[in-house]
Amino acid sequence: MVDVAALVAGAREGAPRAVARLISLVEGASPQLREVMAALAPHCGNAYVVGLTGSPGVGKSTTTSALVTAYRAQGRRVGVLAVDPSSPFSGGALLGDRVRMGEHASDPGVYIRSMATRGHLGGLAWAAPQAIRVLDAAGCDVVLVETVGVGQSEVEIAAQADTSVVLLAPGMGDGIQAAKAGILEIGDAYVVNKADRDGAGATVRELNHMLGLGEARRPGDWRPPVVKAVAARGEGVEEMVAALDKHRGWMEEHGVLAERRAARAAKEIENIALTALRERMGELRGGKRLDALAARVVEGSLDPYAAADALVEGVTEG
Amino acid sequence: MVDVAALVAGAREGAPRAVARLISLVEGASPQLREVMAALAPHCGNAYVVGLTGSPGVGKSTTTSALVTAYRAQGRRVGVLAVDPSSPFSGGALLGDRVRMGEHASDPGVYIRSMATRGHLGGLAWAAPQAIRVLDAAGCDVVLVETVGVGQSEVEIAAQADTSVVLLAPGMGDGIQAAKAGILEIGDAYVVNKADRDGAGATVRELNHMLGLGEARRPGDWRPPVVKAVAARGEGVEEMVAALDKHRGWMEEHGVLAERRAARAAKEIENIALTALRERMGELRGGKRLDALAARVVEGSLDPYAAADALVEGVTEG
Known part of the structure; x- marks a missing residue:
């Protein structure tokens, strides 16, 4: 049996191996899962959870990495959970550009973890919240949950996050896809990445137009901002962080953060x-x-x- | 309150309006749902349920319609359940080429019903089995359940059907998509439709190759056939029906049909x-x-x- 108390203490002191071990325990539905969750509970609730989703090729890992850099510059501890969709049958993760996060691999203030969604139901819904709790208890101020927007995963990520960011890139026909997938209803902020490409302005306009077409907002309702970025060059990252801060502030002011967290816990x-x-x-x-x-x-x-x-x-x- | 017994009697006698009304009752989770299900139970279990799935544009409706024609020529009564994916938010069905089924609309031996999947979870899983029961009790020998293969819907359809048919078309990059979506593990038969297009042979070869790459089959295991078709001209339809008959026969011989139905009922x-x-x-x-x-x-x-x-x-x- 694993000494859970020692692991949690180690994670609280910032030992990456203890954090990794705890995530493995919760991800693998270890017999000690309950013990782990009970030990983590008193230390949870501080992390701000940001979900990042988008189609393959929009630059999610690059954007996540740029956000990590920005938060680290503010002295915040950051957790990254990269959720990879996998076949409901194979159970294997389609890893890939995780390597782009390499620049942060040696930073003791950053935890990076890749996770496969095992099976089409339950995978993300089960394992991710527990892993978020580990990162939260380990003292992460911000947890970035990155996932490829396929099928329902973006909806599930939105349900796990305090703030959901939807990434798009110009000229990918994302506008129509967005409407279809319902992502217009899950984004608290939109990032048009690779904005140095042709059509970036059009994508931003189209998005703003579609976001405006939604049901009439009441005064005080949140209007998701659309941020242009070239994450690979660090452009627009400051604006992204500002948009996230603004959304968090708005949620706190209106009691929405507490509401979302309560709904998430209930689910x-x-x-x-x-x-x-x-x-x-x-x-x-x-x-x-x-x-x-x-x-x-x-x-x-x-x-x-x-x-x-x-x-x-x-x-x-x- | 609806007179359920009279409706079921009407449906058994082949009244299309009684069938439609019963499907509406079960689809809408009417307070009389339980009464309907209890009244249907003794008349269920005769229909052979075939699921048809595939990406948009492979010709599902055309293929379904061609299969209806073939089964009708054999004197069998046919039910068609066209399940339309919808946004988990809007609740609206993306209907469209249902009109292609129009040629069967006046045939008293065919029931056609479109169904929206309301919400990403539960929609198909809940409503479809009940609607299948209605068609089954109404005396359909074959029920064709057609759905667009997006997200998990093809997996859910496979779980509802006795036999699952996966449709593909040449030159749509379906091979790679197939591997990703795991459809190689759900098809009991594959149809390469629009086989008069360039690349049909390559798609068939690729599919056969990938189907052969699966885990080693034991002697007696079912090897999913790959059928070439041009459903719009009726080509390959006979072969499809033969493939379905063969699979049904194989399932009966090996006790698989009873197994699948028991597993489905348990779920x-x-x-x-x-x-x-x-x-x-x-x-x-x-x-x-x-x-x-x-x-x-x-x-x-x-x-x-x-x-x-x-x-x-x-x-x-x-």
């Missing part, structure tokens, strides 16, 4: 509870109860709702 | 039960229990796992 608790209940269902009558009910549904002697009632009864009445 | 029951339990969680202490636990997690006096334990306890001990 997380609910997910963990449902997983526990699903396990109990699977274990009913030595794992035979659900199979027996399914057989009756297949043969038509029971409908799935009546079967579900029987299953719920089994779980809730021991 | 469905579990999902319904979990939804019921989630509702109970939300209702605990007048809806305040989860909020109170979330507040404690946010302030760090409780970890999410301990909070989940408390929530589960509340649900299972009344």
Whole structure:
């Protein structure tokens, strides 16, 4: 058994190996997961969590790296969680340009972790919040969660973050994609990266136009800013940080930060509870109860709702 | 209140309006949903469910329509469920080429229904199985479930179908996409449609190659066939039907059909039960229990796992 208390103490003192070990424990759903989470709880709640999402090729890693540099210059400790989508089947992460983060690898004020989303459901939803908690408890002032915007991952990231940043690049047909994927509803800020390319102005205009088309905002509502950047040259990074600071300030002023964190915690608790209940269902009558009910549904002697009632009864009445 | 027994009787006699009304009831999660499902149960289990998925532009509707024609020529009754992906936010369906199915609209042996997937989770998983049951009980010999392969929808469709068909078209970079999306693991048969286009042969070869690269098959394992077709001209449709018949025969011979249906029913029951339990969680202490636990997690006096334990306890001990 791992000495969890010692690991947490080590992480709190800034030992990168202790942080890495803790993330491995929570990511791997170790039997000590509960012990780890209980030990982390009192130290959580300080980190500002920023989600960064966008299609492949918009420069997410470069932008993340530039943000790390900017926050480090302010003396803040930064955690980076790079979530890589993977096949729901292979379980393998499509790593790649993580190397661009290399410049920060030797900085003791920066923790960088890549994470695969194992399976299409649950992967990100389960592992990421726990890993964020580790980085939070380890004293990170800011946690940047970077993910490729494919399928639902950007929506999930938005649900995990205090502030969600959507990255785009000129001339990638992102405008139409944005509308389709619903990213117009998840971004608290938009960054048009590679803004030295043709069409940057048009992309910014299109985005601003579409953001303005949304349902009528009430006075005081947040209007997501659109920032132009060339992250590879550090251009626009100051503006990005300013936009994030502004959003954080707005959220604090309007009670939105507390609201978002409470909603996130509620969702997380609910997910963990449902997983526990699903396990109990699977274990009913030595794992035979659900199979027996399914057989009756297949043969038509029971409908799935009546079967579900029987299953719920089994779980809730021991 | 709707007279469910009369509707089910009407549907069994082939009244299209009764079928449509029943689907609306189950799709809209009507208060009479349970009554409907109970009334349908004894009449379910006869339909052969075929899922068709593929990227936009591969000709899914055309292929579905061609399959309907082929099955109708055999005198079989056919149901078509066209599942349209929608933004998790808008709730609106991106309908479109449903009109291509128009030629079957006046055929009393064909039921066609479009369905939006409301919300990224649950939409397809919930509504589609119930709608399939309606079509099954209404006497359809074959139910074709067609969906655009975006995000996880193709995986969900594969989970609902007895046989999953993945459609591709030449020169769409589908090969690489296929590998990424994991569709190589969900197809029981592959159709390279628009095979009169350049590159059809290469797509077929690439697919066959990749299908061969999968983990070593045991003797007797199903090897998904790759069929070339030009559905708009009816070419290759006979081969598709033959491939489907062959797969169905193989599944019956090896007990796989019964296995799949049992697994599907088990998953469905579990999902319904979990939804019921989630509702109970939300209702605990007048809806305040989860909020109170979330507040404690946010302030760090409780970890999410301990909070989940408390929530589960509340649900299972009344």
